[in-house]
Amino acid sequence: MSKLQDPAPASRAEASPVRKPGHAKQLFALSAGHALEWYDWAMFGLLSVYIGQAFFPGENAVAATLNSLAVFAVGFVVRPIGGVVFGLVADRLGRKPVMVGAVAVTAAASLVIGILPTHETLGIWAGVIVLFCRIMQGFSTGIEGSLGAAYGVELVPDRPGYVAGFMATFNNLGNMLAPLTAFVTSSLIGPEGMADYGWRVPFILGGLLGFIVLWLRRTLPETLPAASSVAEGSRVTTRQQTGEVWKGVRKYWLSILAVVFIVGAIQAYNYTWLSGLPSIATGTYGEDPTGVFAVSTSLGVILTVGAFVLSRVLDKWDLSRWFVLGRLLAIPTIFLVLLYTGNGVGPLAAVLLGGSLVLLLNLTIFSTVANLMIPQQFRGTAVGLGYGIGVALFGGTASYLFVYLQSVGLGNVFPFYVATLCAISVVLYLVAKRKNGVFKGKQAD
Template sequence: MAYSPAGTVARRQQKAQRKSLGASTAGQLLEWYEWSAYAVFAPFIAQVMFNPDNPVSALLSTLAVFAVGFLMRPLGGVVFGHIADRKGRKFVLITTMMTMAIASVAIGLLPTYETVGIWASLLLLLLRIVQGFAHGGESAAANSYVAEIAPRHRRGQWGSVVFIAIFGGSVMAYTVGGTITFNADESFVLEWGWRIPFWLGALLAVVALWMRMGMAESATFEEVLEEDITPEDVLEDAVQAADPEVVEAVRPKTQWKAILLIIAMVSGVTSAHYTWTSYVSTYAIVEQGMAANSAYWVTVAAQFVALCALPLWGRLSDRIGRKPVLYTFGFGMALLQFPLMGLISAQPWTLLVASMVALLIVGAAGALLSCVMSEVFPTAQRTRNIGLAYSISVAVFGGFAPYLNQLFNSLEMQWMSNLYVVLLCVVTLIAVRLLPETKAIDLNAVR
């Protein structure tokens, strides 16, 4: 067989891309683990970090802090997105990793409400704001980076790893939660047990940080940086791509339209996702009387099944297009939200079945978020636009989902929380209808 220098270079590039994909995914996995650990231990954090005299108010306050952390994500997405479009995706992914790890250690060291009173609650709020700021930048850079290093006709499958990291981090958090609550009594969990996940996440972040130091920068971004591409160049390249829908999508005057459509598209996905990952175990424990250990392990099983299906959804979108798969989510979740939530009782199998079905449906859209958002926005503005649109939608519609769910349940109006998810799924369907089909487009043309 003849020696092929071009073939050797191509293989080296593919190896470097896969290594970078692994490093990016490992970091995202740990960041989402640290983020999810708060939601997993919310019932315990509520008892030690807020006034325990009113348990309902304490739990609502805990979930409100969770929501406030999300409100900082748009700012973090814009700030870090701007930095990523100037200094590179890799720089931001390393910076946000360090920020999340430091805040995680600090949360694990916080004094309790019994010790310092309201200062415990305020310090927790401050650290969650820091985490939210960093998390907004992480999400924006990760969604751009993975899509940009992916092979053109496998972008859906590769892009699914971003949501795999989201589910994987949640699975890790619930696994740690189940292990701690199974092996320790409630008094230990309240005193020390809830702190362990945050310390563990910070230790593992050191390994992920080392992996990210060896990542290659996105070639798509480097090409734009070297050529000093202007918005006029972006439009000219899109015109040469000869796709009218893509040309219209990248025109400077329609970028705000694209941002609004992405906000709308993500709204149903994120509300359903946080309802069925961050809140449903709390609902089963607090409202239905399910044992915490059972609820945690059942949630792990359901999320693991959904996680395994994510690359299949991504690959399917590479074959049949993004829009049919997104429609599957919108119609499926709108039709099943009420019956699935109504199925949950004190019996663990009900939570398993309901969560598994719901998360499989959520995964259909979640797997596609990275590729769809990256295919809509040009490279020169991609990360900041994703940071703005994605973070706003997740903050407004996803971050408040657990709080609204608990609020409506405390008012004996559970149907309102279900209706909230259904209506946003309808909004997602409308946005998908208005967005162009972008399967396998050349990101170098839409740059």
């Protein structure tokens, strides 16, 4: 399997305007928004039991949890729309304004959920407002995940493995902060206080952190200049007209289909670990929530530290090889979920942590791998479309499907479903790579 081609001299020139000594600072500003996104989304799934009881009461705890997870899934359903709309804006007008606006909407929606009166006070309108917030977050995060990785690759085009590991460190930090915040809150006020009002604290914190991220992103450079600002005859990739963008999307349809499964398969695995298993532990098996949050926090620590380590080694080997290896390992590892049957926090920890290294490798590289399949000038729209569809179809529904199948005695079916998605993602990736190549800047391999 061939490696990514080094840019030609002219391509090095096109990258030079954004290759500055302070690229780590720029990547930090970019990655902080990713951390906030993953924090918010992991928190909603992690606290679905309490959210369901507060805004979507049902016959019992399981029904309320399923109602909440359904809203969790709705947020993912609108992500392809957000990915396409804002991806097109990013390819037409530039990356920076989209990245600033996306994080603002995400933070505002989180803050509203944190302070919103419950169903007991507002009736059905409480649930409607939460649903609206999730839809708005879906629109904004539909582009945050996909365009953020594209932005990072464009900031540091010659080190895709470093970019993947650096950004994944902060993605996983967001995942870690979600259960850590819940764990600390639950430890301080106890299970009853957590169910009463404590679940609000993480959402309010997420909203306030959004203002800090907005301040950090104000200094990000633009990586896709307007054609009018580029000297005639230059080979620098510039912003495209809408028609040209859609021509590119049609041309690379096979690569976009591969992106759907590259993203969707690992997100199904990811949300099983981050929210599906913890939701079953607390909602179905009645495990101590403090213990469950502690285990989830430990998983977050492994993913965060591990991604930082991988940022130092991934460029020593072709990302294509890392991707195929990680995805093939995910196929048997997903069957670990069958080992947890509600016999305490210990077995839950064995499953979550036992599958953590495979999850780590896949989560670290999937978004960068997806972006390298599309040329820079179409990347915002094309990857936004594929990323959003993959997350909506397979990621956002994973927790709901997992909990539902467990509740009707068909839990054994779920790992076969995820394993099939992983296998399809490998096949499509290899086929699309052979047909269209992969891209570093504008160079194809």
